[in-house]
Amino acid sequence: MSDTVQLSAIVPADCAGQRLDQVLAQLFPDFSRSRLQAWIKAGEVEVDGRTLRPRDKVYGGETVVVAGELETNDAVKAQPLALDLVYEDEAILVLHKPAGLIVHPGAGNPDGTVQNALLHHAPELAVVPRAGIVHRLDKDTSGLMVVAKTLAAHKSLVEQLSARTVRRDYLALINGTLTAGGRVEGAIGRHPRDRKRMAVLSHGGRPAITHYRLVERFRAHTLVRASLETGRTHQIRVHMAYIGHSLVGDPVYGGRLLLPKGASELLRETLRGFRRQALHATRLGLVHPETGEPMEWEVQPPRDLQDLLAVMRSECPADTVEP
Structure with missing residues (x-):
């Protein structure tokens, strides 16, 4: 199914000589340029009754009429699944995703995801791309995610992510001891031999930058606080493993279990029982798409990670670095 959007406007005189897709982006800022280009190519945009190409020039004074189709998320069914909502208004919502919950349906996971739950919670998300999800967390990573509830909010959040102005801070428990924070820069792409993994590549891949500082x-x-300058698949996991400090419990990039010398049986069993990457999206900051107000949220790690840290603190005296 799809919904139809009806729009019309007069091309301003000062837009003379500009491309049609550029002008539409100015006239209808709630919609992305790629969506507007798709409508033009589909013949769903008329300029004085004529269909044009995205690159065709306008002269000013023309009447533009758009009858665009908005694809809905009918392939993904709404399901009454619990969501831990941290914030919600008419434009956005922020949720705390638990470890173990998948964000998007995919092969082998057709339902039971964040997207299914969102479509039940807010049916209007059916006309927003991917039900408003603009960034994702791995299945076994917990923490904060923002969701756009309108097309205008979606466009704004995507632009903020592209401009790298969205703040995303993670807590990560890593193997080994560090003496200082740092920065990892390395292009990330598919591993050349194992297509299920990502890797830092010397040739190809997409630019990726991670900053980290010590907490304990x-x-x-x-325990480090990592912040993303880019948002590549498995970025923190790949970058920390690349510098020789993989995440505790990471089943893909973690390597051999590291047990401290003299560790008690409780700590040994707790580490052995922690079977997911010790990664939590703890802080999220952005500019509200409608009000322009800077907003920020922070949530504590889930119980399993808190319990692991508590055991470590009880017998491995922590050197607290960050206040």
């Missing part, structure tokens, strides 16, 4: 040091592990 333990006997054989370090």
Whole structure:
């Protein structure tokens, strides 16, 4: 199914000589340029009764009429699944995703995802791309996600992510001890031999930058706060493994289990039982798409990670670095 959007406007005189797709982006800022270009190519935009190409020039004074089709998310069914909502208004919502919950349906996981739950919670999301999801978290990563509830909010958030102005901070428990924070820069792409993994590549890949600073040091592990300058698949997991400090519990990039010398049986069992990457999206900051107000949220790690840290603190005196 799809919904039809009806729009009309007069091309301003000062737009003379500009491309049609550029002018539409100015006239209808709630819609992305790629969506407007798709409508032009589909013949759903008329300029004085004529269909043009995206690159065709306008002269000013023409009447533009758009009858665009908005694709709905009918392939993804709404399901009454629990969502831990941290914030919600008419334009956006922020949720705390638990570890173990998949964001989008995919092969082998047709339902039971964040997207299914969102479509039940807010049916109007059916006409927003991917039900308003503009960034994702891995299945076994917990933490904050923002969702756009309108097309205008979606466009704004995508632009903020592209401009790297959205703040995304993570807590990560890594193997090994660090003495200082740092920066990892390395292009990330598909592993050349294992297509299910990502890797830092010397040729190809997409630019990726991760910043990290120390929070607590333990006997054989370090808790760091990592922030993303880019948002590549598995970025923090790949970058930390690349510098020799993979995440505790990471089943893909983690390598051999690291046990501190003299660790108690409780700590050994707790580490062995932690079977997901110790990664939590703890802080999210952005500019509200409608009000322009800077907003920020922070949530504490889930119980399993808190319990692991508590055991470490009880027998591996922590060197607290960050206040």
